[in-house]
Amino acid sequence: MTATLKEFEITIPEMTAGRKHYRPQNHRRILCVFPKYAQSFGTLHHAYPLTGGRVRAFMPPQGLLIVAAYLPSEWEVRFIDENIKPAKASDYRWADVVIVSGMHIQRPQINRINELAHKAGKITFVGGPSVSGCPEYYPDFDLLHLGELGDATDKIIEYVDLHGDRRPEQQIRFETQERLPLSEFPTPAYHLINLDQYFLANIQFSSGCPYRCEFCDIPELYGRNPRLKTPQQVVAELDAMLESGNPGAVYFVDDNFIGNRRAVTELLPHLIDWQKRRGYPVQFACEATLNLAQSPQILEMMREAYFCTVFCGIETPETDALKSISKQHNLSMPILEAVKTFNRYGMEVVSGIIIGLDTDTPDTGDRILEFIRLSNIPMLTINLLHALPRTPLWRRLEAEGRLSFDETRESNVEFLLPYEQVVEMWRRCITTAYDPDFLYRRYAYNMEHTYPNRIKVPNSPARVSKKNIRKGLTMLGNILLRVGVFSRYRKTFWELAGPKLKAGKIEGIIHVGMVGHHLIQFARECGRGDESASFYAQKLR
Helix, strand or coil: CCCCHHHHHCCCCCCCCCCCCCCCCCCEEEEEEEEECCCCCCHHHHHHHHCCEEEEEEECCCCHHHHHHHHCCEEEEEEEECCCCCCCCCHHCCEEEEECCCCHHHHHHHHHHHHHHHHCEEEEEEEEEHHCHHHHCCCCCCCEEECCCEEEHHHHHHHHHCCCCCCCCCCCCCCCCCCHHHHCCCCCCCCCCCCHHHHCECCCEEEEECCCCCCCCHHHHHCCCCCCCCHHHHHHHHHHHHHHCCEEEEEEEECCCCCCCHHHHHHHHHHHHHHHCCCCCCEEEEECHHHHHCCCHHHHHHCCCCCEEEEEEEECHHHHHHHHCCCCHHHHCCHHHHHHHHHCCCHHHEEEHHHHHHHHCCCHHHHHHHHHHHHHCCCEEEEEEECCCCCCHHHHHHHCCCCCCCCCCCCCCCCCCCCHHHHHHHHHHHHHCCCHHHHHHHHHHHHHHHHHCCCCCCCCCCCCCCHHHHHHHHHHHHHHHCCCCCCCHHHHHHHHHHHHHHCCEEEEEHHHHHHHHHHHHHHHHHHHHCCCCCCCCCCCC
């Protein structure tokens, strides 16, 4: 049932001689533009007003910031994240070359930026995961960068240097044949952004994942043998990050934080030392496979490093379904036991859930809701199955004639259950999961059984600065007013918040108030049919 990857796995070697630093002959002005995301479950946009207007976007675009840092230092670089503000006509006029990057869901916005740049007569260059997976999505760009940072990047920089004053007659593709080792990646160009405008900061330690989940494109885009930065690099990036701002939390965007357990074991003491030296300025979060729960030594070090959240792709509580999507590693221990293990180390679990699998039955929605009740996981990305290119799922469904390209549908998958029944199952699950009473019961459990298991961090200058106190009071005031006074679920809020306020559990109230508000508001929009059921595609509305 599940297609194998063997014939599709091509390992791209790393450079052995290291990066060749290119000395440009010409001065160039480079405009890096990151396209706006369509609002979705994961953008947490309903929480931004509660910050007092400080936050404008979810996370900074790590990949494009690295590209900006990799460009010759002699060139002028301007960086615009359109989730913060749109690029202006004057920005396009200023530039010689416009660089864009993004994911499949940003495809319409990526192509719009290309059109605006071409109207200004500028060369355009697109790289990143979407074009690397599907270059055919971007027929009008001048230059395509396919693959990761490496020899193709060096060649495209040389091309821009020598020919960056005019557009080529036809599209030119540069494909990475040798990747730059992660240990030689530059520190992202944080000086080009204001990190305080983001909900979370992010950092990458490794790239790739050893597992072969049917629906995932990571193994084919980035490989199954995780490549690594050094612990010293990670610490240096954290230091550079704090110079640009501090949202208070840093998310490790690794495909699988424990893809190489030995490397993580070597990294964590450096993170612990950094936190102690800097006064625990941030919480850490990461994405990891559920079997991390079987590594108590790593979990204890993560606790000491102040990891407070772990995202696990649980996908489904149904055993047959996990086997069918090649996710057997979720069965190495009982799922509920794994979740409780994370909780004992002070880590709140965030979970991925997929609806629309071939093994689903009319009772699947009930089993998912019961799993949510038993696990007490507050936040779950309950998502309709969507087939991504360059995955075994895509190839299997293509062979079976079960891919749909009707852009008015919620998914590109022809389900085995009737389409409307699957969509209605998703809608019932997400609206029930984020009913205020049900959601707040799960948060109450975590405030009682998870948060107290975290280490007691010091009241250091990095944590109780005037800036942080002001920020915390602003968020608390907005939550108490907008949620505690004006929201429809204010009674539910006060049942939890009242006793916690008296006990001084301010951080917990801010976390629950902000994230919970987004989940409740987003679920209501889903119930009205205003939001897409697949968070990997933009349904035409």
